[in-house]
Amino acid sequence: MLRGTSAVFIREMYILRRRLPKLACSWAVSPLLYMVAFGYAMGDTLAGGRPYAEFLLPGLVAMSSMTQAWGIASDINIARFYWRIFEEFQAAPIHPAAYVTGEIAAGVVRALLASCLIMAIGLLFGVDINYLSPMLWLAAALNALVFASLAVALAMLVKSHADQAMLTSFVITPMAFLGGTFFPIEKLPGWAQPFMDLLPLTHAARAVRAAAFGQPPAAADYLVLLGLGSCGLVLAGLCVGRARD
Amino acid sequence: MIAINGLRKRYGASEALRGVDLRVEAGEMVAYLGPNGAGKTTTIRILTGQTRPDAGTVLLGGVDLAARPVQAKSRCGVVSQHLNLDGDLSLRENLDVHARLFGMDAAARREGVARVLDYVEMGDKAEAIAKTLSGGQKRRAMIARALLHGPSILLLDEPTVGLDPAIRRRIWGLIKRIQGDGATILLTTHYIEEAEFLADRVVFLDQGAVVAEGTPAELTGRLGEWALDCPSNGEIVSEYFPSREAAATAAAALPGPVSVRRVNLEDAFLRMTGRNMAGKGPAAKGHGGGH
Known part of the structure; x- marks a missing residue:
């Protein structure tokens, strides 16, 4: 199986290598805007007990690992x-x-590269978090696993680019805004918070943020992501198998 | 060797294949001929593992495709009717990915890529991005890709569709060369002249079933040697004769423009199915040429 995996992976890397300059620019645009618009605008406003920029940056890493993995x-x-x-x-x-x-x-590689870029933006903005925490990168990778596997599965089910765009609009965009990227979900009404816990991004944002702040990791977040990633893998395998008509 | 037995495939209410039996011997080139919608591409999709049959068996080089798909597929090279190179990759990268999919090691990849590019006379295009190649170049590149892992079986699905006549003839020359090197080839086409020029044997497929098979000479010889085409009620009616003289005599007796030509596979298909390769049904008559 390894030769097939490596062939498919290397094909994607050939494409990525060719497109990397353009992709890197596109990966940087949104985080830069968010950092400027929210990071500067909110200034030293505290979120989760931290300056807003410090709160935002790990959220952006989680969000970006989701969107870039989904982008495949x-x-x-x-x-x-x-x-x-x-x-x-x-x-x-x-x-x-x-x-x-x-x-x-x-x-996953694409998601981690995009995450690196966001970290670089964070350094540029002088955001003080634990950039090299292994648990931070593990959380980003697990989050990417979840969304890349869902992306493979759904790419086999959709019949057109339009279907794909619709799924992104209805699933990924709302999750990006509600999954703890921009604000602590504790700020939401009590009845809404359990629903936010159903979103993988909530767990990813929480895990990335805890690692970025040097806090002890919450095993539950990692286990949820690992569980969802495993389910996604199985689902993707089934969908690729069924792609034969 | 390719052996297909009792192949059936249904899409909803439509039966694409209705118990197809087909055999291509080692080193033989068989043209699988029929109009659009006859079931040619469905057959190829099944042979390449893109579609599951409802019933029937496929053996590729003696290996059961359903039971051992990886081993069976590794014996085949496929040229799709779609120009399906990876447009964002260079030609070399396209071939490299293919070689990796077939488990070739680094040295074999390097040697193989150079060899097949040389074979299709595209060594100077190795670094060209695939989407910048012309249609004919893409088709040759796809043939190079199909040959890269040294398959004993080649599946060519409409390999010259959409190409201009000069390029088509160049591809034919290439296919003839591959055949000369000993490959077993199944060629689907709806171009009569392609089948006549390339194939050792022709299989007619119509509405999901094999209706006749034989060498081009056997299939056309059942009608006669010569055909007389004459217009009638807005369509061309063909009559068949055992000799040119007989056809010319009949032509002289007819008013208006007529033409005499050699009988071809389309005449044979028309006679057997009542429809031509475009799926339409002009009339045809025989005059002692055998039916």
């Missing part, structure tokens, strides 16, 4: 519907699981 769905759709390269994978002597793991690994 668009690339898979382009490969399926436009380049028709998915046929090449179907005709190749590889197991569907190899395709799944190759794409997910590429999604």
Whole structure:
């Protein structure tokens, strides 16, 4: 299976290498705007007991690892519907699981690169957090695993780019704003908070933030992400297998 | 060797394949000929693992595709009817990914990529981004990709569709060369002249079923040697004759413009199915040429 996984992964890395300058610019735009608009505007306003910029930056890492991992769905759709390269994978002597793991690994790499860029922006803005915490990067990687696996699964189910865009609008965008990126979910009404706990991004933001602030990690957040990532892997495998009509 | 037995596939109410049996011997090139919608691409999609059959078995090089898909697929090279190179990658990168998918090590990849690019005369295009290649170059690159891992079986799905005649002939030359190197080839096409030029044997597929098979000469010889085309009620009606003289005599007796030509596979398909390769059904008559 490893050869199939590496072939799929390397294909994505070839594409990433070619597009990296443009992608890096696009990855930087939103975090920069958020840091300028919210970080400066909110100044020393405390959120979660910290200056707002310190609160925001880990949230942006979590959000970005989600959106960039999810973004592989668009690339898979382009490969399926436009380049028709998915046929090449179907005709190749590889197991569907190899395709799944190759794409997910590429999604995780992309998400972590985007996270690095946000960290660099944070350094530029003088935000004081624990940038090198292994638990921070583990949380970002697990979050990327969750959303990359869902992206692979859903990319197999949608029938067009429009379907994909609709899913992003209805699922990812609301989650980005409600999953603890921009404000502590404790600020929400009590009845709403349990619902926010259902979102993977809430757990990712909480785990990244705790690690960034040097707090002890909450095992539950990591376990939730790991559990969801495992379910996503299985779901993606099933969906790729079913992509044969 | 390719052996297909009792292949069936249904899409909703439509039966795409209705118990297809087909055999391509080692080193043989078989043209799988039929109009659009006959079931050619469905067959290829099943052979390449893109579609599951409802019933039937497929053996590729003696390996059961359903039971051992990885081993069966590793024996095949596929040229899709779609120009499905990875447009964002260079030609070399496209080939490299393919080689990795087929488990070739670094040395074999390097040697193989150079070899197949040389084979299709595209060594100077190795670093070109695939989306910048012309249609003919893309098709040749796809053939190079299909050959890269040294398959014994080649599945060519409409390999010249959409190409201009000069490029098409160049691709034919390439396919002939591959055949000469001993590959077993299944070629789907709806171009009559392509099947006549390339194939050792032709299989007619119509509405999901094999309706006839034989060498091009066997299939056309059942009608006669020569055809007389004459317009009738807005369509061309063909009559078949055992000799050119007989056709010319009949032509001389007819008023208006007529033409005499050699019988081809389309005539044979029309006679057997009542429809031509475009799926339409002009009339045809025979004159002692055998039916």
